[in-house]
Amino acid sequence: MKQNHKTRTLFDKIWSNHLVDQQEDGTCLIYIDRHLVHEVTSPQAFEGLRDANRKVRCPQTTFAVADHNVPTSDRSKGIENVESRIQVETLEQNCKDFNITLFPLLDKRQGIVHIVGPEQGITQPGMTIVCGDSHTATHGAFGSLAFGIGTSEVEHVLATQTLIQNSAKNMRITIDGNVPNGVTSKDIILHIIGQIGTAGGTGYVIEYAGEAIHELSMEGRMTICNMSIEAGARAGLIAPDEKTFEYIKGRPFAPQGEDWDKAVSFWKSLPSDENAHYDKEIVIEGKNIFPQVTWGTSPQDVSPINGKVPDPSQIEDVNRRKAVERSLDYMGLEANQNIQDIKIDKVFIGSCTNGRIEDLRAVAKVVDGKKIIVDAMIVPGSGLVKEQAEKEGLDKILIEAGFDWREPGCSMCLAMNPDQLKPKERCASTSNRNFEGRQGREGRTHLVSPVVAAASAIKGSLSLVEDI
Amino acid sequence: MDKFIPIKSIAAPLRMINVDTDMIIPKQFLKTIKRSGLGKNLFHELRYDLQGNVKNDFVLNWDPYKSATILITGENFGCGSSREHAPWSLLDFGFRCIIAPSFADIFYNNCFKNGILPIRLDQNDVDHLMVEAENKKLLSVNLEDQTIINEEDKSTGFDIEPFRKKCLLEGLDDIALTLKKDDKIKSFETSTHQSFPWII
Numbered sequence: 001m002k003q004n005h006k007t008r009t010l011f012d013k014i015w016s017n018h019l020v021d022q023q024e025d026g027t028c029l030i031y032i033d034r035h036l037v038h039e040v041t042s043p044q045a046f047e048g049l050r051d052a053n054r055k056v057r058c059p060q061t062t063f064a065v066a067d068h069n070v071p072t073s074d075r076s077k078g079i080e081n082v083e084s085r086i087q088v089e090t091l092e093q094n095c096k097d098f099n100i101t102l103f104p105l106l107d108k109r110q111g112i113v114h115i116v117g118p119e120q121g122i123t124q125p126g127m128t129i130v131c132g133d134s135h136t137a138t139h140g141a142f143g144s145l146a147f148g149i150g151t152s153e154v155e156h157v158l159a160t161q162t163l164i165q166n167s168a169k170n171m172r173i174t175i176d177g178n179v180p181n182g183v184t185s186k187d188i189i190l191h192i193i194g195q196i197g198t199a200g201g202t203g204y205v206i207e208y209a210g211e212a213i214h215e216l217s218m219e220g221r222m223t224i225c226n227m228s229i230e231a232g233a234r235a236g237l238i239a240p241d242e243k244t245f246e247y248i249k250g251r252p253f254a255p256q257g258e259d260w261d262k263a264v265s266f267w268k269s270l271p272s273d274e275n276a277h278y279d280k281e282i283v284i285e286g287k288n289i290f291p292q293v294t295w296g297t298s299p300q301d302v303s304p305i306n307g308k309v310p311d312p313s314q315i316e317d318v319n320r321r322k323a324v325e326r327s328l329d330y331m332g333l334e335a336n337q338n339i340q341d342i343k344i345d346k347v348f349i350g351s352c353t354n355g356r357i358e359d360l361r362a363v364a365k366v367v368d369g370k371k372i373i374v375d376a377m378i379v380p381g382s383g384l385v386k387e388q389a390e391k392e393g394l395d396k397i398l399i400e401a402g403f404d405w406r407e408p409g410c411s412m413c414l415a416m417n418p419d420q421l422k423p424k425e426r427c428a429s430t431s432n433r434n435f436e437g438r439q440g441r442e443g444r445t446h447l448v449s450p451v452v453a454a455a456s457a458i459k460g461s462l463s464l465v466e467d468i
Numbered sequence: 469m470d471k472f473i474p475i476k477s478i479a480a481p482l483r484m485i486n487v488d489t490d491m492i493i494p495k496q497f498l499k500t501i502k503r504s505g506l507g508k509n510l511f512h513e514l515r516y517d518l519q520g521n522v523k524n525d526f527v528l529n530w531d532p533y534k535s536a537t538i539l540i541t542g543e544n545f546g547c548g549s550s551r552e553h554a555p556w557s558l559l560d561f562g563f564r565c566i567i568a569p570s571f572a573d574i575f576y577n578n579c580f581k582n583g584i585l586p587i588r589l590d591q592n593d594v595d596h597l598m599v600e601a602e603n604k605k606l607l608s609v610n611l612e613d614q615t616i617i618n619e620e621d622k623s624t625g626f627d628i629e630p631f632r633k634k635c636l637l638e639g640l641d642d643i644a645l646t647l648k649k650d651d652k653i654k655s656f657e658t659s660t661h662q663s664f665p666w667i668i
């Protein structure tokens with residue numbers, strides 16, 4: 001039992017700090033510090049509140065933005081698709097009725113909820129943060145316990161500012177030593193998912209540690225934590241440090257003045273104690289991680305780009321073999337095919353995984369002065385990311401190279417809006433899921449880092465930067 | 469939420485691992501602002517072709533599985549997106565119980581909020597029940613006793629957290645239960661505000 005350990009992990013500390021009540025059977029009631037809301041998973045929750053004549057308990061710690069369903073073309077004349085428009089308008093009305101801060105569609109702070117939270121300083125170490133979206137794990141990069149919830153739980157948090165939860169187990173994944181040059185945070189997390197599988201983290205909160213993680217920027221850390229859900233984990237965490245504090249300082253919703261000093265001294269107490277107990281420890285040699293790509297329809301279907309498509313006949317487990325056969329059939333790939341020979345039709349750069357300024361800079365650096373030969377869409381994660389990129393002239397480089405420069409939103413990561421693949425189209429995508437139909441019915445997704453996506457756009461096939 | 473009452477039904481066998489919530493209910497059906505009416509879109513891409521015709525190679529399009537209230541499937545069911553539209557569509561189709569070796573966390577939670585019982589069993593037990601399902605045998609699921617009983621009266625037990633069991637059996641409203649603890653929430657807020665004023 002955790003109580004018997006004098007030392008505590010980062011997760012243990014946050015959990016015990018937020019425990020409102022614990023029943024005899026172990027079921028806990030935990031307090032939620034920040035609640036992020038978007039248009040797709042919230043309408044039914046607000047409807048539930050109205051039906052029961054309940055209020056939002058803490059509107060001041062609840063923040064909303066429309067992202068999933070918004071077009072990424074010019075929006076100044078409103079949203080053409082009726083259902084999408086109703087959903088966005090419903091969010092606006094709900095925020096008005098319940099007095100919740102909304103970053104409206106035409107406000108430059110609008111963007112993907114997991115990019116907006118950190119950008120506005122809403123995300124802070126030691127907090128509990130929830131959102132009706134599985135990629136809420138992103139915020140764990142700040143050392144906050146952040147996880148996705150369903151709509152019923154959204155309603156529960158709106159009404160009570162708490163959640164009924166069972167505690168999770170602690171897992172630590174340490175990247176030992178540094179990764180080779182050219183390997184990005186996306187490659188690290190894809191490699192991890194390939195190692196532990198999409199159910200490897202089920203029941204756990206994963207803390208990422210080690211030199212390679214420590215070295216990452218906040219953007220890179222967010223990419224890692226973001227995909228914790230693809231490893232099945234409830235949340236991902238990285239211990240806060242000076243880089244974290246530096247990132248938060250001065251942002252609109254960050255603590256100010258005297259509160260700032262208090263907050264920083266509290267945040268410094270959060271990292272796991274030395275010798276803290278983990279239920280599971282995994283160590284991965286950094287030097288063994290190469291640029292990754294997925295070949296199948298599960299995020300665990302990864303390979304180094306210079307590898308080959310696997311041969312299902314070599315897989316012993318019958319369920320796994322059938323899954324791989326189905327994937328290859330869906331993806332239109334042959335066993336043992338060289339991955340670098342796979343031609344692509346489209347490139348998507350964006351999403352809560354890789355739609356931040358650092359990602360756009362990396363892409364611009366690869367394509368500067370070159371021309372891409374496939375359709376490629378680049379969707380900044382927020383209006384502020386877009387503005388910053390334009391200030392740096394990145395938009396010019398990208399447009400000159402042939403990219404379609406879009407308005408912010410989730411876009412083709414989940415393809416709820418018009419940004420979709422056509423049947424059988426093959427896409428190198430910086431997003432987080434390669435499920436069947438994810439980016440459009442019968443569309444074929446290969447998950448990659450921004451630099452690999454950029455190189456692939458130039459070459460027309462899955463490619464390393466050094467091969468263009 | 470409806471109370472979970474004992475069920476007796478054939479079970480639909482879905483021999484797939486890592487079934488994700490995008491597959492259970494594709495994104496185009498997430499534009500609704502209601503919880504109801506999603507059953508017809510359950511597993512949409514597997515049930516209908518590009519022209520919208522019913523596909524004959526998918527188990528939920530076959531009699532008698534169309535009317536099954538139990539689903540048996542592979543490990544890590546419900547992975548991916550947190551969309552509660554997944555259990556809503558399963559429920560609306562008629563499923564009250566899902567049996568698998570493992571479930572993704574968020575989906576597992578979401579089931580309980582909608583009166584669906586997700587049962588985790590060893591792969592061996594799931595394999596046996598899968599065969600029963602493929603042979604169109606009836607299964608009885610009793611939550612009170614925590615048993616699944618086949619036509620030959622062979623019983624398979626399952627585990628469930630006591631609190632979740634109680635909520636399902638009694639059809640309890642989580643929010644009403646939590647609001648009974650309002651005093652505790654208030655005192656938590658007061659003490660947090662004193663120690664960490666930048667949080668609340």
